[in-house]
Amino acid sequence: MSYPDYGQGPYGPVPQSHPNGTTILVLGILSLVVCTFIGPFAWSMGNKALREIDGSGYFYENRGHVQAGRICGIISSAMLILTLGLVAIGLLFGLLSALSDI
Template sequence: MSYPNYGPSYYGPPPQTHPNGTTILVLGILSLVVCAILGPFAWNMGTKALREIDSSGYIYENRGMIQAGRICGIVSTCLMLAVVGLYAIMFVFFGGMALLGGVSSSL
């Protein structure tokens, strides 16, 4: 007598959901769209959550959400640092020109 195959069977507990998965994804997306200052928080929380997942030995079903939020946080942080660096360079350049008299203020 043969039994029908109903798909893969799991030996052990069913996959769990990491409690911070949705928060990390939302922070990552908001850091790209609305406020870049949220990027480092998404990056940090995502890294911690991935370490917890790797060290726990359990299967989590929302690992992809955590990775996506972390990557969005990394991209947002890098863009924010690039913009801050650009502003710093412009400040030094135009400030130096003003100090050296390169920009005339008389009309």
């Protein structure tokens, strides 16, 4: 008895989609447009998904979505760090000026 080969189509392996590909892309885009605080999540999930894709040996049709979401997460994380740094410097200068007036 032979079993059907579900992994092969008439022209080679059937492309798969990573289950978190769309989620990572949406999180990456939203981190740039709406809230930079979700950027590190897109970056982290994108790294994990790319490791899974590379380790599987299969062709994933949404690898570009995962990469784009990861890159958006990296950019958003850099903007978040820059913003928090500027806020910290502003608070430090404000505190120093308040203390110098005493």
